[in-house]
Amino acid sequence: MTGEIITFKKRSSKQTQLQEFIVRMILLFCASISIITTIAVVATLFGESASFFQEVPLREFLFGTRWSPTLVPRHFGILPLLTGTLMIALASSFISIPFGLGSAIYLSEYAPKKVRRVLKPILEILAGIPSIVFGFFALTFITPLLQALIPSTQIFNALSAGIAVGIMTIPLVASVSEDAMSAVPDSMRKGAFALGATRMEVTTGIVLPAAVSGIGASFILAISRAIGETMIVAIAAGQSPVLTLNPLESIQTMTGFMVNLSLGDIQHGTIEYKTVFAVGSMLFLMTFVMNLLARLTIHRYKEARK
Amino acid sequence: MMSQPPLSPSVNQDVATPRKLFLQGHPGLNGRRKAKNNIYHGVLLAGTLFAVVMLGLLLFQVIRSSIGWLDWQFLTSLPSRFPKKAGILSAMAGSLWTIGLTALIALPIGIATALYLEEYSDARKWFNRIIQLNISNLAGVPSIVYGMLGLAVFVRLAGFGRSILSGALTLALLILPVIIVTAQEALKSVPLSLKEASYALGVSKWQTITGVVLPYSMPGILTGAILAISRAMGEAAPLIIVGAAGYIAFLPTSPLDAFTVLPIQIFNWTSRPQEEFQHVASAGIIVLIALLLTTNTIAILLRNKYQNRMD
Numbered sequence: 203m204t205g206e207i208i209t210f211k212k213r214s215s216k217q218t219q220l221q222e223f224i225v226r227m228i229l230l231f232c233a234s235i236s237i238i239t240t241i242a243v244v245a246t247l248f249g250e251s252a253s254f255f256q257e258v259p260l261r262e263f264l265f266g267t268r269w270s271p272t273l274v275p276r277h278f279g280i281l282p283l284l285t286g287t288l289m290i291a292l293a294s295s296f297i298s299i300p301f302g303l304g305s306a307i308y309l310s311e312y313a314p315k316k317v318r319r320v321l322k323p324i325l326e327i328l329a330g331i332p333s334i335v336f337g338f339f340a341l342t343f344i345t346p347l348l349q350a351l352i353p354s355t356q357i358f359n360a361l362s363a364g365i366a367v368g369i370m371t372i373p374l375v376a377s378v379s380e381d382a383m384s385a386v387p388d389s390m391r392k393g394a395f396a397l398g399a400t401r402m403e404v405t406t407g408i409v410l411p412a413a414v415s416g417i418g419a420s421f422i423l424a425i426s427r428a429i430g431e432t433m434i435v436a437i438a439a440g441q442s443p444v445l446t447l448n449p450l451e452s453i454q455t456m457t458g459f460m461v462n463l464s465l466g467d468i469q470h471g472t473i474e475y476k477t478v479f480a481v482g483s484m485l486f487l488m489t490f491v492m493n494l495l496a497r498l499t500i501h502r503y504k505e506a507r508k
Numbered sequence: 509m510m511s512q513p514p515l516s517p518s519v520n521q522d523v524a525t526p527r528k529l530f531l532q533g534h535p536g537l538n539g540r541r542k543a544k545n546n547i548y549h550g551v552l553l554a555g556t557l558f559a560v561v562m563l564g565l566l567l568f569q570v571i572r573s574s575i576g577w578l579d580w581q582f583l584t585s586l587p588s589r590f591p592k593k594a595g596i597l598s599a600m601a602g603s604l605w606t607i608g609l610t611a612l613i614a615l616p617i618g619i620a621t622a623l624y625l626e627e628y629s630d631a632r633k634w635f636n637r638i639i640q641l642n643i644s645n646l647a648g649v650p651s652i653v654y655g656m657l658g659l660a661v662f663v664r665l666a667g668f669g670r671s672i673l674s675g676a677l678t679l680a681l682l683i684l685p686v687i688i689v690t691a692q693e694a695l696k697s698v699p700l701s702l703k704e705a706s707y708a709l710g711v712s713k714w715q716t717i718t719g720v721v722l723p724y725s726m727p728g729i730l731t732g733a734i735l736a737i738s739r740a741m742g743e744a745a746p747l748i749i750v751g752a753a754g755y756i757a758f759l760p761t762s763p764l765d766a767f768t769v770l771p772i773q774i775f776n777w778t779s780r781p782q783e784e785f786q787h788v789a790s791a792g793i794i795v796l797i798a799l800l801l802t803t804n805t806i807a808i809l810l811r812n813k814y815q816n817r818m819d
Contacts, residue, residue, distance in 0.1 A: 218712045225714045226628055232620035233629070236643050236688070239681050243653060246660035304555025312549055313556075321556060328563050330735075330800065332742025334771040335793050338778050339566045342573065342786055372559045400545040423648065430650025432745035433771070437778050457652050457745070464655075464749045470664060478749075482656045486649065493648035497641070 247486055250479030257473060263480065269443035269454075271477045272463070278477070280484065282443040286360065286453035287429055290439065293364025293449060294371060294428040299421055301368075302375025306417075309376070310383040311405045329373035337437030340366035345438065354450060358440030361449040366434045371424040378423060378500070382416020383409050385503065415503045419496040426492035430485060432457040456485050570797075573790035582791055586757045587773065591784035596792050598756045599773035602672070603741060603799070605760050606769055609676035610683065610740050615733055617680070618687030622729075625688070626695040627717060647685035654682045655749025663750060670751030673763040678746050683736040690732020694725035727811040734807030738800050744771035770796045 255263070258278045266279015305325065309318055345362040348355045355361070386409050394404045410417070440452030441462055454462070460478050468474045585595020621643075629636040658678030668674040698721050706716040722729075747769055755776065756768040768776075770792060777789035 222713055226624075229620050229624035229628055232617045233624040233639055235617055236621065236639060236646060236684060239657070239684070240642055240646060242661055243649065243657050246657055247653070250660070301555050301558050304552050305559060308552035308556045312552055321560070324560050324563060328559055330738060330742075330804075331563075331566070332744075332771055332796065332800075334742065334744050334774050334778075335566065335570065335797070338774070338786075338789060338793060339569060341778060342790075343565065343569045369559070369562045372562075376559075400541050402545040402548040403541070405548075426648060427650075430652065432650070432652045433775060436745075437775065457650065460652055460656075461745060461748050464751070479656060479660075482653055486653050489648060489650055489653075490645070493645055497644050497648075 243486065247479055247483040250476050251483040254473075254476035254480040257476070258480075267445050269459075272474060276473070280456075280481065282445045283454060283456045283459055283481065284484075285445060285447065286439070286443070286458070287455040289360045289447070289449055289453065290364045290367055290431070290435055290455055291425050291428040293361055294368035294431075295421070295425055297365055297368025298371040298375050298424045298428075302372045302420070302424065303379055303417065305372065305376040306379035306383060306420075307405055307410075310380045311401060311409060325373045325376055328369075329377075331370070333370060333431060333433040334437070336366045336370045337363075337434040340434055340438035348450070352450060356440070356450060356452050358438060358442075358452040359450050360439055360453045363435045363437075363439035364428075364449065366438060367428045367431050370431070370434070371427050374427060375420045375424045378420035379413070379417045382413040382420070382500075382503065385416065386412040413503075415499050419499040422492050422496040422499075426489045426496070429492075430457065430489050432461055436461045456481050460485075570790045570793050573787055574794050577787040578791040578794055582788075583795070587755055587776075591782060591788050594777070594785075594788050596770070596773060596795055598759055599768050599770045599792070600795065600799075601759045602752070602756065602767040603769040605672050605763070606675050606679065606747075606767065607737060607741050609672060609763060610679040611733070611737050613676060614680035614683050614687055614736070618684050618733070618736075619691050619729060621684070621688045622691035622695055623717060623721075626692055627713070627721065643685050643688050647689065650745075651682055651743055652745040652749060654678055655746030657681065658746060658750040668764065670753075670766055671764045672760055672767045675747050675750050675752055675767065675769070676763070678750050679740040679743060682743065682746060683740050686736040686739065687733050690735070691725075691729045694728025694732065695721065697728060698724045723814075727814040730810050730814070731807055734803055734810075738803050741769075741800060741803070742771055742796065744769070744775055747772060748775075770799070 263278050263280055265281065266277060267281050268277035268279050269282045270277045305321075309321060313321065340362045344365050345355070345357060345359065348359070348362055349357075390408050390412065391404050394408045399407065435455045435458045439455060439458060441454050441458065442452040443454040443459065444451070446453065460481055463474055463478055468478065581593075582595050583600075584597055585593060586598050587596075588594045621639075625631075625636065625640065629639075631637065631640070655678060658674055658681075662668050662674040662677045663670055666674075668677075702720050702724060703716055706720045711719070752768050752772050753766055756766060760767050774789050774792040774796065777785045777792060
């Protein structure tokens with residue numbers, strides 16, 4: 203980009219050249235901090251996990267159905283935490299996907315400019331609300347509502363937390379999907395309108411199919427966010443690592459377990475400490491793969507539109 | 509409406525010209541298609557309003573619950589076992605310390621990284637492409653994972669202990685990707701002609717950056733930075749892992765002190781069984797949201813100030 207305009211360097215003084223060199227090195231160092239961060243994350247997570255798996259067989263960890271790492275007899279089967287996490291992810295996607303995609307279609311295809319100017323900031327405000335506030339909302343509003351509708355609902359339950367996570371991730375689905383839809387060339391819409399299609403037919407027949415990869419990426423990002431969400435589930439989903447598929451029962455997620463154990467004073471080198479890192483590695487792997495998938499998809503459709 | 513005077517008085521209003529048919533839809537197939545479109549429109553609008561209604565309900569619930577609990581005593585007291593005496597002072601002080609330090613660490617590094625990627629690096633080289641891909645990937649790593657990094661590296665390896673400094677370093681890493689990406693967008697918006705004019709005056713690259721590029725892109729950089737900092741202000745999970753306490757009955761005086769922050773204090777109150785503490789928690793949430801609104805307002809004011817200067 204700037205290659206053609208740096209020829210002045212040859213004539214500039216030695217001192218300026220030295221200054222430029224130092225600046226360049228400092229900036230390069232700052233840029234490599236992000237790489238160092240990733241390496242450090244992987245190294246710490248997998249380092250501690252490696253010593254965890256010296257004590258607990260990988261098979262028990264992945265396929266065991268009982269989780270009680272702090273109580274003797276200890277069991278290290280992650281399935282209860284995994285099903286808890288997936289239930290939250292599923293419940294949240296029932297909220298975030300339809301409402302997020304609906305908002306994106308409305309904002310991108312239907313909304314008049316004035317309405318858009320009001321609705322976009324509101325979605326941004328929703329996105330900026332800390333997750334702890336959604337946790338409070340789940341516990342003091344959604345749960346009583348659920349209990350009024352279905353009396354067998356427990357105070358801490360997966361559904362309430364899942365709904366709150368879903369509301370929190372609506373703006374994410376909406377903004378990523380809307381980006382994908384606004385990347386669809388206008389000429390395609392105009393062509394369909396000229397053939398006499400209604401706006402709905404243009405949306406479902408032209409825009410959505412053209413934007414499908416970006417929309418899919420937004421779903422993956424939302425689910426990945428739900429898997430990593432911590433404070434809402436720590437407050438509203440409970441602390442019972444039981445293997446259940448009933449969303450009205452108290453459960454525990456991977457993140458909920460990590461927070462719960464960290465609230466106590468865990469000593470370095472104990473099996474509890476290592477367990478937190480083993481669960482953290484699992485969480486990191488799952489979200490990493492999903493994010494990479496979503497980013498690559500988005501990257502591809504952006505390249506294709508260029 | 510665009511009511512044109514009729515060409516001749518004899519034209520019957522009811523005659524179905526093709527144009528009218530197209531605009532109004534005749535009662536047959538087209539009418540059904542238009543009706544479908546209208547229903548679709550209504551459903552989409554309702555779906556969009558769902559988020560608005562939820563935001564309203566959430567704020568209503570918090571405000572209703574905090575009435576009678578958010579007072580001067582609450583703002584100026586330390587936490588207590590008794591809900592009536594509980595206050596938020598130490599959490600506020602902890603949050604301000606942590607966030608201040610986070611900003612001091614993250615802003616220079618974030619802006620420097622963005623400058624490197626936009627102004628110095630060759631985007632085609634594999635190393636720089638890896639940096640770019642890595643940054644967008646780091647943005648999606650769950651915040652609790654940063655907490656584990658902080659625990660292993662800052663608390664233990666570097667020996668900072670469960671202190672404000674450890675917390676701030678952890679949060680700085682967490683918000684770096686956001687700062688970098690928004691700063692890059694801001695730097696991209698600087699017109700090439702401005703830079704070329706600067707080079708034409710014979711100044712060096714770095715002088716061009718400090719004299720032209722940064723002042724021009726500062727509003728955008730600041731907006732992104734403040735958004736990132738507000739995100740850090742609402743984070744609880746990584747700090748719990750790093751070891752911020754739930755109960756701190758003193759005000760921190762140095763970066764190596766133990767600490768708590770607003771979200772953790774709110775979490776602590778929310779998870780207590782007594783009903784009264786839910787009200788204390790909601791009062792804490794109001795303080796947190798007020799603080800977020802203040803920082804965002806500062807962001808907008810700063811942006812306006814810089815923007816005016818550029819115009």
